[in-house]
Amino acid sequence: MGGMVVGRRGVIAGGVGLLAGASARPTVAADRPIDVLVIGGGLAGLIAARDLAKDGHRVLMLEARPRLGGRVAWDQLAGQAVDSGGTWFHWHQAAIWREVQCYELEVVERPVADRYFIGVGGAFRAMTPEELDGRLRRGLAAFWGDPALQAALATPFAVQASGDRLAALDRMSVEDRLRAIRLDPVDDSALRAIFSDFGRPLDQVSLAWAMQRMANGLWTYESFMALFAVYRLRGTMRALCEAIRADGGFDLRLDAPVTQVVQGAGGVLVRTADGTAFAARAAVVATPVEAWRAIRFSPELPADHRQAAAEGMAAPRLCNFILHVRGLPGVVNSFAPAGIEPFEFTFTHSTIDDGQLLSAYAMEGAIGVRDGAARLETALRRFVPEARLAGFVGHDWGREPFSLGGSGSLKLGQMARFVDRLDRPIGRLCFAGADFAPQFAGFLTGAIESGARAARRIGGILGRG
Numbered sequence: 001m002g003g004m005v006v007g008r009r010g011v012i013a014g015g016v017g018l019l020a021g022a023s024a025r026p027t028v029a030a031d032r033p034i035d036v037l038v039i040g041g042g043l044a045g046l047i048a049a050r051d052l053a054k055d056g057h058r059v060l061m062l063e064a065r066p067r068l069g070g071r072v073a074w075d076q077l078a079g080q081a082v083d084s085g086g087t088w089f090h091w092h093q094a095a096i097w098r099e100v101q102c103y104e105l106e107v108v109e110r111p112v113a114d115r116y117f118i119g120v121g122g123a124f125r126a127m128t129p130e131e132l133d134g135r136l137r138r139g140l141a142a143f144w145g146d147p148a149l150q151a152a153l154a155t156p157f158a159v160q161a162s163g164d165r166l167a168a169l170d171r172m173s174v175e176d177r178l179r180a181i182r183l184d185p186v187d188d189s190a191l192r193a194i195f196s197d198f199g200r201p202l203d204q205v206s207l208a209w210a211m212q213r214m215a216n217g218l219w220t221y222e223s224f225m226a227l228f229a230v231y232r233l234r235g236t237m238r239a240l241c242e243a244i245r246a247d248g249g250f251d252l253r254l255d256a257p258v259t260q261v262v263q264g265a266g267g268v269l270v271r272t273a274d275g276t277a278f279a280a281r282a283a284v285v286a287t288p289v290e291a292w293r294a295i296r297f298s299p300e301l302p303a304d305h306r307q308a309a310a311e312g313m314a315a316p317r318l319c320n321f322i323l324h325v326r327g328l329p330g331v332v333n334s335f336a337p338a339g340i341e342p343f344e345f346t347f348t349h350s351t352i353d354d355g356q357l358l359s360a361y362a363m364e365g366a367i368g369v370r371d372g373a374a375r376l377e378t379a380l381r382r383f384v385p386e387a388r389l390a391g392f393v394g395h396d397w398g399r400e401p402f403s404l405g406g407s408g409s410l411k412l413g414q415m416a417r418f419v420d421r422l423d424r425p426i427g428r429l430c431f432a433g434a435d436f437a438p439q440f441a442g443f444l445t446g447a448i449e450s451g452a453r454a455a456r457r458i459g460g461i462l463g464r465g
């Protein structure tokens with residue numbers, strides 16, 4: 001098999017058309033064989049494709065949806081462009097910050113909340129920022145304060161080198177740890193409430209994953225809290241996707257779900273749902289783990305990969321919304337322990353002339369896009385009775401066939417088995433994605449880490465012939 005298109009259409013469809021609605025017209029003469037096929041155009045795939053193309057390889061990206069971005073998405077609401085997928089990042093997340101700086105993209109800071117509403121005992125309790133701050137500082141100090149737990153993550157960037165100690169932590173849940181430290185009930189509720197952003201019930205969240213998130217911030221309260229929605233891009237994450245795409249110099253086919261990946265001695269053959277086949281010297285698979293289920297791999301994937309696909313790694317029921325709300329008393333932020341309130345957390349995304357745009361997340365799928373405005377407004381009124389909903393946009397990520405889940409935490413045992421392992425090359429294939437990224441699994445920056453690493457690894461394979 002060697003670097004040419006063998007599909008029934010007989011051409012490679014490239015395309016400079018960028019995001020939603022771009023046509024799949026051919027723009028690149030099929031006179032040079034494809035070196036690498038990149039399957040999936042989320043951030044991991046975009047970075048891998050760009051880096052490989054910049055290294056002089058001919059790259060074709062095959063993306064299932066009619067747009068790029070994957071779990072990065074954008075909509076219009078109240079005349080504003082809003083992010084409706086992955087949005088927030090911080091400068092201590094080096095991989096994404098570097099991209100943002102490189103492309104000179106403008107960063108906007110989230111307004112700081114002056115009113116908190118915390119789910120305690122089945123109702124919301126108003127807290128001043130000072131009260132919440134005190135409770136969380138106490139709670140987190142107890143949660144991560146055991147030196148033996150911290151020692152397991154002495155090098156949080158090198159999960160596999162952490163060995164048995166990390167594996168033992170990975171078998172424990174966040175719930176196990178909360179039970180062990182026995183906080184005062186309101187401190188306990190406050191901690192459970194902010195942990196609702198882990199995206200699944202706490203007895204299913206790997207303690208090792210949660211601790212890695214804390215170790216990444218040097219076990220400091222400020223750095224841990226910096227992971228809760230501090231900076232976003234002006235003009236949405238679309239600006240970053242467009243910058244990478246424009247810089248990349250790779251070809252693109254949208255609306256091209258891959259259904260089959262076959263590896264031979266000298267290359268890879270990839271088939272899309274319409275029957276077109278593409279051959280290349282190597283491929284990067286940058287879809288969510290859950291999406292591997294819909295692809296036939298030959299030879300069969302190793303047992304760990306099959307197991308990861310069967311278990312799933314992303315939060316399966318995550319719905320998120322941007323709500324246009326009037327009548328809010330100030331800059332608000334609500335948090336509730338998973339599974340109790342319709343929204344696990346909400347916060348003022350921005351203030352506009354006519355009210356506020358509020359980000360709202362339902363991690364346990366208690367409320368969905370199909371439920372409509374009246375139910376969303378009722379959910380909001382649980383903490384601000386005077387709130388009036390003027391409009392909304394939302395995504396139900398578990399129902400999107402090319403995601404089958406949102407993002408969030410890793411389940412028990414997944415860190416030791418999958419992180420820093422699923423991305424090791426298998427012949428001429430390399431897997432990339434935020435879900436099993438080495439340092440920030442589940443985050444935008446993790447997708448970038450992982451895509452860059454896949455590009456380097458595939459580049460090494462191509463260099464060897």
Ligand SMILES: Cc1cc2nc3c(=O)[nH]c(=O)nc-3n(C[C@H](O)[C@H](O)[C@H](O)COP(=O)(O)OP(=O)(O)OC[C@H]3O[C@@H](n4cnc5c(N)ncnc54)[C@H](O)[C@@H]3O)c2cc1C
Pocket residue numbers: 039040041042043044045062063064065068069070071072084085086087088089229256257258259286287288291294295318319320397402403405406407408432433434435442443444445447
């Ligand atoms: C609601 C929500 C909010 C989030 N908020 C944040 C946040 O604020 N900060 C943060 O750091 N992270 C956040 N995240 C997480 C972050 O968005 C993701 O971790 C990251 O975008 C995943 O990137 P990826 O490239 O690994 O995967 P994806 O973005 O899922 O990209 C995979 C791509 O593969 C494509 N694909 C799937 N199957 C096929 C196929 N068969 N053939 C071809 N293509 C296929 C998909 O269409 C998709 O484009 C959030 C996620 C969600 C859902």
